[in-house]
Amino acid sequence: MHSLHARPALGKAVAGLPPYVAGRRAQNALTAALASNESHYEPLPSVLESVRSTALLMNRYPDTASTELRQRLAEHLAVTADELAVGPGSVGVLQQIITSFCDPGDEVVFAWRSFEAYPILTALAGARPVPVPLLPDENHDLDAMAAAITGHTRVILLCTPNNPTGTPIASRALQAFLTRVPADVLVVIDEAYVEYATGPDPVDSLALYRRHPNVCVLRTFSKAYGLAGLRVGYAVAAPELADGLRRAALPFAVSALAQRAAVASLDAAHEMAERVHGVVAERERLLAALRAQGWQVPDSRANFLWLRTDAALHSELLHAFTTADTLVRSNAGDGIRVSLADAATNDRVLNILGDRTAFG
Template sequence: MTRLTRADLDALPAYVPGRNVADLARELGIAEAVKLASNEVPFGPLPGVAEAIAEAVTQSHRYPDMGVLALRAKLAERLGVDPGRIVTGGGSVALAEHLAKATCLPGDEILYSWRSFEAYPIIATGVGASSIRVPNTPEHGHDLRAMADAVTDRTRLAIVCNPNNPTGTSVRRDELDRFLDAVPDDTLVVLDEAYREFVTDDEVPDGLATYGDRPNVVILRTLSKAWGLAGLRVGYLVAQPAVAAAIRKVLTPFSTSMVAQAAALAALDAEPEVVRRCAVVIAERDRVTAELRKLGADVPTSQANFVWLPLADRSAAFAAACEKRGVIVRPFQGDGVRVTIGTPEENDTFLEAAGEAL
């Protein structure tokens, strides 16, 4: 039979989403399962978002503003940058794909820590680039010294996920300074800050404020997490104007939908509520971490809205045990389990399941 797709994709693992809550509840015969697998916030849409969506839907027979001018202007004002430096897209993961398209040709290299965000190897393979994976430190974080040593003249993108997904660990200013100074000017460094709003460590730098003036640095962020728009897919990046213009050339036309633009504009008006919700998540993150450590789990300190249990080959068994108690978590086979921070009640349910599983 004639092959119609690329042979190298056979070895590429598919992206794994969190399991469906309704399916598990039905299997267990319970009213509702708890989903702590996808790093969502549990509080529902921000004030004003549902109303903005309802109004935008009345114009859904029209194409959205392809330039996303209103949203880019609002983000620019909030961030203190020129709108020409901002690119929006279908979540930060879609923008990472566009970054790869704008920088890599087959045979080029994309460098990242591992384990990190599971979409990175998919993105690299999608553009025919080689994945250069640098193992995490024993503390489950980026080894930036080893990453700098791994840069070659073929490295087009170097991605630093800060805080890191799925381990929650973070890179501090001094080590990131040294890394950026070591990377050549023709390698684009992507600071993936999808969880920036949950950072409380003052030594973890705001990438835009600290490094946004560097020509070869791109800041990648999302409104899916703290801003509660995971189901609408809105992300943005900030780059130097020439880099941003090149990325816009490879964007899927109209990829930020009319509804997503309206929802994002409304969400940005609700920043005080975002701050309040993040404070709740942070307090729960610290409580869950402390309780898991009492159970003997070697949980690293997280700066995101999830925690990491480095359970190695016990990961699948732990996740299965939690599911039997109606709690969906995210196992990474052979490495560990990521658990999203939910409401206090959801976290209590998880901790009871974890107590049994551990």
């Protein structure tokens, strides 16, 4: 006999899953929305025009294989289309990766703090998250990550520049790390912010991929290319692995608008590069100004800055930003991430933070 109070129950992997918390949205034109990592520029004119024309086909299903986009990416990256998998943002491709490689009980190793979706997607696949604390200078502790590898490890996630700290992994350190990883463990180099990654000893992830068959490169059009609202990202992996990622993808997940916009974005790469140059210039200006105010800010190579906080300082800073109608990303227990915007908005951040000695 059925109980009147019985109801379907969520699976264990979902029942205990924390929700992904997106950056808060601006409620009015006066609010500075610096909580999400997105471009604060309007869409590139040529890209916007391509989306407008493609919108006339929204009654048709998109190409589920993203054929044209994969071919254009192949030309852009000097790989083959068979080495590419496309998904709804890099986080969508990451879900395809973890789903494809992990069974219940397997382990996924990543730095912490890093991208918040890492432990969520891992747990959703029934695998076990293995977070490895960052070093005191906010960099990946590659020695500790190598030591965390066990016979159950299936995937290692390396976010460079890291979200939310902005710190990059040095090329020489990453090359040395890869020699310590077993050949049957997939190493995902997550480069959502690679276009902003200026500085010494840069990682050539595609060169590492060509030397190490167990390396997968993950990138997105959401950040520097300004397509966060259309959701398109991609992975470069060995052909047999990329084939598995494509088979694990939700059919028609990348819309025709997103595919067309991504192709048009590749054609407008020089325009995107000009915008990136502006962001990098503002980043260096704010780093210098904040340090002059007494803040210890790591050398970000992304489109945001990171302030490490204890509980008391965290509360003070959030109150100061909220009072000034400025949204920032709170990583409770660790720190605050502030995305970069135009010069006037960035000056607003400097005014809020003022002198370091004004805060506890």
